[in-house]
Amino acid sequence: MTSAGEGPRTLAVDCGGTGLKATVLSADGTPLHKRARLRTPYPCPPEVLVDAVTSLADATGEAFDRVSVGFPGMVRLGVVHATPHYVTEAGPFTPPRADLVAAWSGYDIQAALEDALGRPTRVLNDAEIAGLAVIESKGFEVVLTLGTGLGCALFDDGVLLPKVELSQAPFRKGQTYDQQLGHHARRRLGNRRWSRRVVKAVDGLRPVLNWDRLYVGGGGAKHIKLELGDDVTTVGNENGLLGGIRLWNDRVSRGRRIEEI
Incomplete structure (x- = not known):
């Protein structure tokens, strides 16, 4: 070992x-x-x-x-x-x-x-876990991952906040974020049309969450063809694995150490 x-x-x-x-x-x-x-x-x-x-x-x-x-x-x-x-x-x-x-x-x-x-x-x-790999532990940081559907994670000064299942929330045309932004939708629409949906989602969530920094990752991030804003950083898909190290760090989440999650 x-x-x-x-x-x-x-x-x-x-x-x-x-x-x-x-x-x-x-x-x-x-x-x-x-x-x-x-x-x-x-x-x-x-x-x-x-x-x-x-x-x-x-x-x-x-x-x-x-x-x-x-x-x-x-x-x-x-x-x-x-x-x-x-x-x-x-x-x-x-x-x-x-x-x-x-x-x-x-x-x-x-x-x-x-x-x-x-x-x-x-x-x-x-x-x-992807968020743990990329956050800088400064202010309110939000992570969105674009893959089969939409993943979401929230951090306040490096502290992981309770899970929000944003993927199942209604987004547009009676469909959820998962249905509108997942890889099935991207393949059907093409990268540019799908990218416009991503921009619409980010612009709609910005005044709701009011983040200091948004990270957009997952396998779909590399297919985004439009600018998302100066407060947005696009990150690689490998973070879904690399965050596994920080999961074991002596961090605190809502008054509990990360290892208690």
């Missing part, structure tokens, strides 16, 4: 609606190998996702001491309260199944993964 003089190695896993990624990071956050990838399996009850993450861990071929997992949905204290994709029959934006909704609601994904992987494990919303 960890050699003398080295810090802990972290298995960082990014669970997405269409794909799963994993890498092992050194103590300073350096990836130790090329990312391992799998398509997200559907239908995806909890045990299927746990098996997929275990397979990813094996595919890295690297030893690790602890695990950080980004999960798409609302997670509190390692327990799933809602997830938009894994409850569907065949993947994002397909009909949900009642049995999958019931299976995921209240599921302790953190405990299940810790048991399967045999290492201390922490699970947080995927956008929040």
Whole structure:
């Protein structure tokens, strides 16, 4: 495992609606190998996702001491309260199944993964982990991730604030942010038309959230063709993994250390 003089190695896993990624990071956050990838399996009850993450861990071929997992949905204290994709029959934006909704609601994904992987494990919303990699801990910082849908994370002077599931809020034409800004919409519209929607979303959220700095990341960020404003920074998609290191730092969130999340 960890050699003398080295810090802990972290298995960082990014669970997405269409794909799963994993890498092992050194103590300073350096990836130790090329990312391992799998398509997200559907239908995806909890045990299927746990098996997929275990397979990813094996595919890295690297030893690790602890695990950080980004999960798409609302997670509190390692327990799933809602997830938009894994409850569907065949993947994002397909009909949900009642049995999958019931299976995921209240599921302790953190405990299940810790048991399967045999290492201390922490699970947080995927956008929040991406945010941990990029924030400067100065003022009110907001992170939006553009991928299968829209992820959102809020930080006040580096303190992670309670999760807001912005993705499910109505945005335009009777559809949610997920439906209007996710990769399905981008592929249908083309990058430029889709970029106009992103600008509209940012401009609409600016007076609501009044951030000091907005970070826009995720796999869709590289496809944005228009300027978003001087208060916006575009960041790389790799942060969904790299934030896994800072998840283990001695930070405070709403009066609790990050490790208590």
